[in-house]
Amino acid sequence: MAEHPLAALFRFSSRQVFRWDRHQGRDLLLIEHPLCQAVFSRQGGQLLHFQPRGQRPWLWCAAHWHNLGAIRGGVPICWPWFGRHPNESGWPHHGWARLNDWRLVSKESDRHGVYLVWRLELCDWRVELHARLGAELDLQLVTQHSDSEACQLSHALHAYWAVSDVSRVSLGGLEGARGQDLLLRQPCQQDGELRVAEGCHRVFRQAGALHLQDLAWQRRLRIDTGAGPNCVVWHPGGRPLGDVSWREALGFLSVQVAGCGADSLTLEPGAEARLSLRARLE
Numbered sequence: 001m002a003e004h005p006l007a008a009l010f011r012f013s014s015r016q017v018f019r020w021d022r023h024q025g026r027d028l029l030l031i032e033h034p035l036c037q038a039v040f041s042r043q044g045g046q047l048l049h050f051q052p053r054g055q056r057p058w059l060w061c062a063a064h065w066h067n068l069g070a071i072r073g074g075v076p077i078c079w080p081w082f083g084r085h086p087n088e089s090g091w092p093h094h095g096w097a098r099l100n101d102w103r104l105v106s107k108e109s110d111r112h113g114v115y116l117v118w119r120l121e122l123c124d125w126r127v128e129l130h131a132r133l134g135a136e137l138d139l140q141l142v143t144q145h146s147d148s149e150a151c152q153l154s155h156a157l158h159a160y161w162a163v164s165d166v167s168r169v170s171l172g173g174l175e176g177a178r179g180q181d182l183l184l185r186q187p188c189q190q191d192g193e194l195r196v197a198e199g200c201h202r203v204f205r206q207a208g209a210l211h212l213q214d215l216a217w218q219r220r221l222r223i224d225t226g227a228g229p230n231c232v233v234w235h236p237g238g239r240p241l242g243d244v245s246w247r248e249a250l251g252f253l254s255v256q257v258a259g260c261g262a263d264s265l266t267l268e269p270g271a272e273a274r275l276s277l278r279a280r281l282e
């Protein structure tokens, strides 16, 4: 298995739990805790790498990033819209969040792990990522706005899970779930475990606990999408993906928690919207 593209950043071990570095033109926060190793980019408040001690990485990240634009890998935050903007076709896919620098509001460490809060404020909007990392992964995305009128919101934690070979893993927990198959452009209902042959693009109107089984790596990850409302499963198959080769793309399956499409929100002033993504080894 190829080494994780960010592993080289940890070649020289440090006693500091938190330290900043620079890589491919981005500020990166490197985390070395007794329980795990992790990397965030300031751009997008994006978790790019998470690896509990003695285990393989849980998240996949592209080796080469565009000089400008979104970083493909880890857990990009799609916000305050998912996919194409409903009215402005020229606005960036998946919103502003993953393109802007976030502020690290707090970082703490104890024997159970690290706890970080990243914040982005845009106009009347405020969004925070609360991350708890140790033997497990826990991400909470919290949105509020102070506009005087209700606002539309769609969002996602667009996780890229590392796998041995996407064509050989299975995803359980969606059996019977209904949704939209965006490749076939028709409604779908999941029959049995989900397997990816020639690409996959399904948005399910169901969330909760999923099970990513990787026999080659003898690993089973429980991915809990909480209250959702949506779970998106995506893989481009053989479709070209910018700077990511076909072979490199075999190394991930994107399993996301989202609020999108018919489940997008109308957020009243002062109200709060949340997305939750948790993972642990089973």
Ligand SMILES: O=P(O)(O)OC[C@H]1O[C@H](O)[C@H](O)[C@@H](O)[C@@H]1O
Binding pocket: 070, 083, 093, 094, 201, 232, 233, 234, 254
């Ligand atoms: O290439 P990106 O803008 O990062 O989007 C990657 C993918 O994200 C989501 O899964 C969307 O549902 C897909 O339509 C999109 O292709």
